Amino acid sequence: MRRPGSLICLALLLCLCLPAPGHGQDILDAPGIRRMEARDNACAITFDDGPGKYTDALLDILKAHHVRATFFVLGGNAVRHRQTLLRMAAEGHEIANHSYDHPDFRHLSPERQRDEIERTEQVLRGLGITPRFFRPPYGLYDADTVRLAEQEHMVLALWSVDSQDWKYRKLSELEARVLPGKGEKAEGVFLFHDIHQTTVNAMGDVLDKLAADGCRFVTLGQWTEELSQRAAEPGAGGAGKTKQ
Template sequence: SAVSALAPIGSAAAAPAVPPPLSAANAVAPVDGLVIYTEEDARTMADIEQHSRRKGRLRSVMPNARLDVMPATLKLENWNLCALTFDDGPHRTVTRQVLDVLNKEGVRATYFPVGKIAQNYGDLIRDFVAGGHEIGNHSLTHSDLRAMDAEGQRYEIAETNRILRSFGANPVLFRPPYGRYSNEMLNVAREERMGSVLWTVDTRDWKVRDADKIVQHIKTAGGTGNVFLMHSTYPTTALALPRVIAELRAKGCEFVTLSEWLERLQTLALPKIVNAGMPTPSPMPVSATANPTAVVPASVTRN
């Protein structure tokens, strides 16, 4: 079927654009959002996957998570939630094809576009949101943000949020370009109300550019309960996607957005109180009327 050609639209006037600080002024976004990964980038990405095998599942995806969940707990809980995530782009044709496959398969995913490219594809961002998918923040230009000062990092994150919000998205997750981050960058993201996220399984679609090899890698490396890294810019990824979804479904994957995956995992990470005499603490303050067994301290006055 013909792929709709999206007419670039100007960035909406929801919030004014601000000029970039010096450290970010010369950053240029890749054409079509298509990032060329170097050997050094490949090493960084391989390291992330290696480390994730040694850490608990939560901390390997969210480097500054305070709690973690160890593999034994996941096994006990039959943890089968899977998050498909797509980086880079939007590419003028491939990203739409990826969205079409996700919608046809009824899989909700999380997409991290490059802000400066996304500003020309407002219709596509809106269509992702309308399909129940999550939009995250992948920086304005896909530069290595560690080379910028805090002001430059903040600009790359905040300006991308401004662009994406103008198209009806509500980004709460930030994925640093190339998976490269510093503690300073994590703090800047947190100040911008963003959680910084990585992944646990890299499909290596950026490296192999071969649909059969992508599917084979999922067969061997793609267990349930993982966060999968894919890219929205390679025709071979769009081609492999229906089979990738079928393979993961056959393994027992239940697909959710990355925010949902993190929220559900965090509930597993909360310490369980096993003493039957102790009430289980509620994560949110519960009103006494909603919870008839709630004990109201004598010092609290009721309205």
């Protein structure tokens, strides 16, 4: 399902979709993620918009399931929930940048986009956290967004499986969005939001069913690193020289 036919093709996709120092604008978007899947059912679970008042309960669930996730946090929420953020880092979760106030970046000047990214960057770095990824609010961006993320040494990263948990609040509805259909594999980059209590309440069951369907849970950073390692294998066309 959604996989290149050879390691050479995989290596070419790596060069197109993952960043190399000194090269052009890079995006890890949904089509790119889907083309690069089929890596032993690797599932990167990501959460946007927190941390919030339900995030600690979510961290309890993730800990009980031995799952490490990637959290795309808002700078404003990070200021209000510093201890939760420190707990995330201490428990091995990956923390990434999701802007400061969650605006639509397409409606912002380059200067305001930079401010949104850098303010969150400063909060995270003040806590000893260096984000590797930036996810624009709503998944919306323009050429300036991509350029600014690259200047901050971050990959602009979206998702391939959207729970739409802001819209669907029942467990059955979430599962219908994220569990693989007949003949499909459980894999990809999954989008959830830790600001919704219904999502947090459902995550234990969702993780159990994804695991039963074969998911091997990784952070987004691990997801991309595994792709780089596979592309570096003999016969991959030398793409192992590409660095993140």
